[in-house]
Amino acid sequence: MSDPTPLLRIRNLSVDFTTSSGLFRAVDGIDLDVASGELLAIVGESGSGKSVSMLAVMGLLPWTAKITADEITFDGTDLRNLSGPARRRLIGRDMAMIFQEPMSSLNPCFTIGFQLKEALRQHLGLNARDRHARAIELLEMVGMPDPERRLKAFPFQLSGGMNQRVMIAMAIACRPRLLIADEPTTALDVTIQAQILDLLTGLQNDTGMTLILITHDMGVVAETAERVCVQYAGQKVEDQPVIDLFDHPYHPYTAALLAALPERATERRLPTIPGTVPGAFDRPTGCLFSPRCRFADDTCRGTQPPVQPPALGRARCHYPIGATTPQKVTQ
Structure with missing residues (x-):
């Protein structure tokens, strides 16, 4: 599902990390609108x-990361060659991110108020009185008691839930057009998870901002997302609207993820995906999922798969489920 003028456009994004043993490819040719x-x-x-x-x-990656891409644009602005000052003006104001671990993302040496007001001073230039009033307003927006x-x-x-709310308040402080939430409910109890997700989706509905939710929880995806991008070993392997993906996954990896959901289990023991995600030195020659795929053949193991058209979920697979193969994945 491609927009003619997407807010964020990524073409052929790859990220390699320099290690003592050589280069490790963490992201491999990602395209995304x-x-x-x-x-x-x-x-x-x-x-x-x-x-x-x-x-x-x-x-925000360290110096050990080598980033290459044919295109990374935000609202027409090329992000690949931005100067330091230009990037600092953009990041935190128009683009913001909620990090996975609030306790390691917040500075323990400064108060919540100082850290929240710093973003307002840096990007909006508010005076001290306005910064204080806006900080209280933001904490009220995220449901913080006695802000x-x-x-x-x-x-x-x-608590962890309160710190996560602070992180969300900091991220939305300048009313960003794009908010990236990196596993925002990790390590939170189920009740707080639901509150955080409701908060994020509510803010998205109220402000019209674009929200990218990074998660491994397919239940969260089913409840919140409009579209789903499935990644495996650094590659995008499927991209569909959420209802279509749950109804008919085309990539065996997507089907295996869905089959592991408790509500879809047909036996007492939940199905699992054997093996692990390949690392730096055990990446297969062909399809990266082939060592774990029950339907892989010599073509899968020896030749990198093509990206299928949108009608087949843009699946990176030689044999999309239900299309060119008679085999079926039990879901």
């Missing part, structure tokens, strides 16, 4: 390159 106001979910196991691909877009008192608290004095 995200429309203005869209809610996109990026899913996949740990090690699939979900966070790394979005950190590359934000320019004025919380401004004086340090991160260690708040």
